[in-house]
Amino acid sequence: MSVWKEGCRSYSHRPSFIYIKSGIQIRQYNRVQDRGPFGGRGVSVGIVTDDASNIPRDLTKELDIEVVEYPVWFPDEDINIETPEEIYKQMREKEMTAKTSAPPPVRFKRAYQKQLAKYDHVLVILLYKEFSGTYDSAENAWDRLDDTSRNRVTLFDSTLASVAEGLVVLKAHELTKTDMGPADIVSNLEEFKLSVKLFAFIEDLKWLIKGGRLREPWAGPALALQKAGVRPAIGIANGQVKMTGLKVTGKDYIKAMLKELSRLSRKKPLTAAVAHAGLPQESLMRLKQGIKGMDVELLFTAQLTPLIGSHTGPGTIMVAYNY
Missing domain, CATH: 3.40.50.10170 (Rossmann fold)
Structure with a gap:
């Protein structure tokens, strides 16, 4: 062949x-x-x-x-983890980083x-x-x-x-x-x-800092930008996770995510899937409703794998798509 x-x-x-x-x-x-x-x-x-x-x-x-x-646990904690939702709930409540x-x-x-x-x-x-x-x-x-x-x-x-x-x-x-x-x-x-693309927004960069994935001299300026409503957009290019740009999102990064999807789908119809790290139900419904009005076939939504979410933190949203 x-x-x-x-x-x-x-x-x-x-x-x-x-x-x-x-x-x-x-x-x-x-x-x-x-x-x-x-x-x-x-x-x-x-x-x-x-x-x-x-x-x-x-x-x-x-x-x-x-x-x-994947095995998932919290160091020094005896917590029964059954779902990704529970992981992200514990991360929010106890300010702990899960391990995988x-x-x-x-x-x-x-x-x-x-x-x-x-x-x-x-x-x-x-x-x-x-x-x-x-x-x-x-x-x-x-x-x-x-x-x-x-x-x-x-x-x-x-x-x-x-x-x-x-x-x-x-x-x-x-x-x-x-x-x-x-x-x-x-x-x-x-x-x-090769046709599959991915982009993501992170709710709070503190998790990347806690996990040692974001360090000085970049951590301070990145947090300052976040407070000003500017967030890094993350994607995968040539097998590498990279920052693909800066997006002015304010506090409403669901709106920013929908805006980006709308821009992409105007080129031609998209097939997409969404993963999120413990997104509140009302935010998830808002995201789904916004996608319904676009030329996007949404195959599924799911909780983000803790393998990634334990580093990026609760509230992370990832979208994969191809034309």
Whole structure:
């Protein structure tokens, strides 16, 4: 198949690394001349992703997407955490920063085995590997599978995070319902992920300062700008989280978010998804109502993964979109 341009080598028991058009590394195992489950058509493909993709649980259950969750805790606190809402509530009330870590390999292995029992092949769509140890943990879990199972599992680095990663996962699910084999699905996802954009507003920069993500000499001026109603707009460009500009939002950053979406949707219709960190219900409803009046197909809204929200703090809003 044309997608496999270079670096193709066959091994009987060890992996080959295959570099695709965009230069992003994907692992595909024990491949011999496009034979076997990975190269074939008419093959059922199941999906595994990590919780950073932010897809609501009712939707992942409906689509039979297996989700691997991240451990979350508050240091020195014995708090039972069941939902992201509870995390952001505790952060607001106690001024504490939550801690997270990559899922242990055993969680990924369990998810692989569950999907392997139902599908011919499993595609694992992951948070950008430079953001955390998630990809390494997923790879470690792959190493623990037997030879036959390893040949049926492919890891895919989305190079995205949060709802941007979620859009890639939903696109993958859509493609599994076509006659494409896994290799063609991966090729399509490589193209699709380049079209996905993400921007975000942070309610209060103090959380970035608490977590050590924003330091002097930048912390002081950034807080001064925030008090003046100027906030940084954050996005992902070339796999890196970056400040994409400064927006005059005043205290009403919901209005600023809607204004930005309106500007983007005037170019052409958008498909979008929204993640928020414990946004008050009235603010969330206002955001949804504002989007209804635009040329935007809102696929879902969800609580922001604590992997990101523990750093950016309660009130953060992230929007992923593509044309």
